[in-house]
Amino acid sequence: MKKLLIATALATIAGAASAQDIVRLGTEGAYPPYNFINDAGEVAGFEREFGDELCKRASLTCEWVTNEWDSIIPNLQSGNYDVIIAGMSITDEREEVIDFSAGYLPPASSSYLALSAETDLMSGPVAAQTGTIQASFIAENGMQLVEYATPEETVAAVKNGEAVAVLADKDYLVPMANESGGELVLLAREESIGGGVGLGFRDSDDALREKFDAAIKSMKCDGTLDTMITKAEYFGPESKTWGDAGKEGC
Template structure:
């Protein structure tokens, strides 16, 4: 990838972003392993490591901003930060409001988990999902009753305390809860791999075309040299889906 000088990058950025000299990377900080807050109070996770590398390759000065999920798109549009890297699946509804880079994950699966493997997740049951997610939209159209929560951890708590019969989320988010529950939480038979969306990408304002081009070029370079696949394996395991 042809690299820009820092001065050139700033000139290009000002065309789509006003006079901002620092690209502010918005994330939730509550969706491991994609993003979370570590013991020192810093944003960490797959997207932090990936985002820092993308900024380095694009020769951009970046800083991280934490924002609650339910207002993460409105605050991007309002220019409280310049990107979203928060495990956000690309779909048509969101593309009406913001634009996305190319995906930096393959179409990673979602999954249902519950206290019993035989829950009829498309029947007369209550399914917990995080508000304004692609999974919540899927549940709303499935025939089950959708119970929405602001944070992902609350969706898992809902099945433990009896508020919901099942939870639906990214499989990589749910996997540690299933693995560490000692059999209390299990995958729902036939619904442990549900494909939704076009993959996860970085969200940007519709006007920030130059910034999108820079991040797209950086993502492409990481796909081509294999470093993106290495990050996927590091954070999601050796069996993680990868780019070919």
């Protein structure tokens, strides 16, 4: 009952978050290295470290909430949490219903994972997680789309023959291929989709979004964000970073 009352109060004052409020960060917890649940049952990954640093710089008290991907935007709008931080690409379609922060990850490549490097993507269904930019890309480019609620299910679909390949962020699929013992391979073909990754906010929460934008800019300006991105346990030294472009306006 206490938690319900707190959630109701926070939803009522959306957009007026201050240092003494608890800002709830909503993530999926199932998409490493962006976010996942560790052995201690806690949210971990790049976005956990990044989000904690943002809250520190913005002088905000934050807590983490997990939510299934297919309802992550509706549950932001209904007040179950205040910010989406879940590897969400900035797209025109999503910007019709929520606001985005400045990007905190540059646009990244999407890759196909299959059982053979010779896989014909037109020979059968291509899997993607529901509601992702990859699912839209498959549907818009003449391939047969099959959607699953979780990223794990998309990979399982390839293994059990329900799909000929899965399209997802390359950063997610590379470890899957490396850990499969040769069972799964990345195709040579890659796609460039989306406009980078940002935090999601309710349209009414301009003040809160501005606080996070200032913190993101601070991390870009002092190089902390690029250093975090290139950590070996996250995206690695060869990953795309902001570089000098991230320091514009500093």
